[in-house]
Amino acid sequence: QSVLTQPPSASGTPGQRVTISCSGSSSNIGSNTVNWYQQLPGTAPKLLIYSNNQRPSGVPDRFSGSKSGTSASLAISGLQSEDEADYYCAAWDDSLNGRYVFGTGTKVTVL
């Protein structure tokens, strides 16, 4: 039922760069900003990136976000073991009187 599509998994070795895509449509990513969340095992999600490419205070600059058209990406550079988590993109969608939609989620594994 998720409106935003992400790859189910991504992986890399420590120090590598990993990129996660998020594909949407004109009613969500195409017309609104994208947020990204990190969910470590057994914990609540945490805001990682907001407004496409802004990092909240305390989020390492290894995490970066971008958006182009109806797609967005999250990049993790210098991958670390503690980055092993689930990552979700999200955006407001202008259809159906407005709704907040999440991506399908991507599990990042550090090899």
Place this chain on the structure above:
Amino acid sequence: QVQLVQSGAEVKKPGASVKVSCKASGYTFTSYYMHWVRQAPGQGLEWMGIINPSGSNTNYAQKFQGRVTMTRDTSTSTVYMELSSLRSEDTAVYYCARGEVGDYWGQGTLVTVSS
């Protein structure tokens, strides 16, 4: 510091209702909307709706229209999410999240629906 503290785990029978609370502190309660998001076991995040604590207006996901009610109590800086006509598929962890971007999240409340 901003904190969102949710009520404890619940076990409900099918057909019953559950009311989950989310008590906010560390900021001006009426200045930020509050989302409710749920996560079924092993599944992704699902948006349920949002409430404006200032005017109490709400916007519910179409899937939950008619079954969910979000309210707030400004005297205690608490928002509530009540879900009725529970079924087994509603077994999930329910989260509150502050603001339009969800910059702070509650710890989650596990709701188990089982006969």
